[in-house]
Amino acid sequence: MKLMEQKILREGQILPGDILKVGSFLNQNIDTDLLGEMGREIARLYDGAGVTKILTIEASGIAIAAAAGLSMGVPVLFAKKHRTSNVDGDVYVTKVHSFTHNEDYAVVVSRDYLLPSDRVLLVDDFLANGNALRGLIDLCNQADAELVGVAIAIEKCFSGAGDQMRAEGVRIDSLAQIESMTENGIVFRS
Numbered sequence: 001m002k003l004m005e006q007k008i009l010r011e012g013q014i015l016p017g018d019i020l021k022v023g024s025f026l027n028q029n030i031d032t033d034l035l036g037e038m039g040r041e042i043a044r045l046y047d048g049a050g051v052t053k054i055l056t057i058e059a060s061g062i063a064i065a066a067a068a069g070l071s072m073g074v075p076v077l078f079a080k081k082h083r084t085s086n087v088d089g090d091v092y093v094t095k096v097h098s099f100t101h102n103e104d105y106a107v108v109v110s111r112d113y114l115l116p117s118d119r120v121l122l123v124d125d126f127l128a129n130g131n132a133l134r135g136l137i138d139l140c141n142q143a144d145a146e147l148v149g150v151a152i153a154i155e156k157c158f159s160g161a162g163d164q165m166r167a168e169g170v171r172i173d174s175l176a177q178i179e180s181m182t183e184n185g186i187v188f189r190s
């Protein structure tokens with residue numbers, strides 16, 4: 001998505017640890033024109049795919065998932081993060097290693113909201129090492145829900161996780177794909 005690439009080039013900041021800061025338009029201050037475009041683009045990509053639910057993970061996936069859900073006319077479910085792995089109740093739980101905080105946390109959804117009849121589109125802001133996605137896929141598997149695909153705002157292709165998961169048969173669509181990110185600049189996959 002050209003608009004996203006232009007925004008990254010204009011406003012993205014590369015931080016130590018291969019982190020791209022996009023707080024000016026996505027992760028803190030949200031550019032709602034861009035968000036609307038993202039939602040419409042995800043809806044276009046998954047038109048006719050029979051998605052019944054979008055699943056994301058709090059917090060930064062929620063806005064993108066909501067924009068896509070509005071455009072697609074489907075509900076949005078977000079998995080919650082907990083610091084401890086002792087989570088009680090009628091829930092599905094999985095463990096995810098956080099890229100940005102370098103710690104493990106439990107990720108939880110209520111069994112009431114993720115159903116075997118669901119055809120699920122996963123949405124998140126970034127795909128780096130794939131841990132968040134693998135956690136969400138695990139939740140879908142626990143619920144016997146069907147995974148239709150994955151829509152990501154920004155994929156950091158240099159980590160290799162997205163291509164690895166594609167090779168495993170997961171459909172992944174990324175609105176911007178960063179091939180390399182160095183002090184010399186950002187190069188997108190063409």
Ligand code: 5GP
Nearest residue numbers: 018019020099100126127128129130131132
């Ligand atoms: P993964 O689990 O794929 O390693 O990382 C994905 C998660 O880590 C995303 O949900 C996102 O919140 C966070 N993340 C990974 N890389 C970046 C980055 O470069 N910038 C920001 N802002 N978040 C990132």
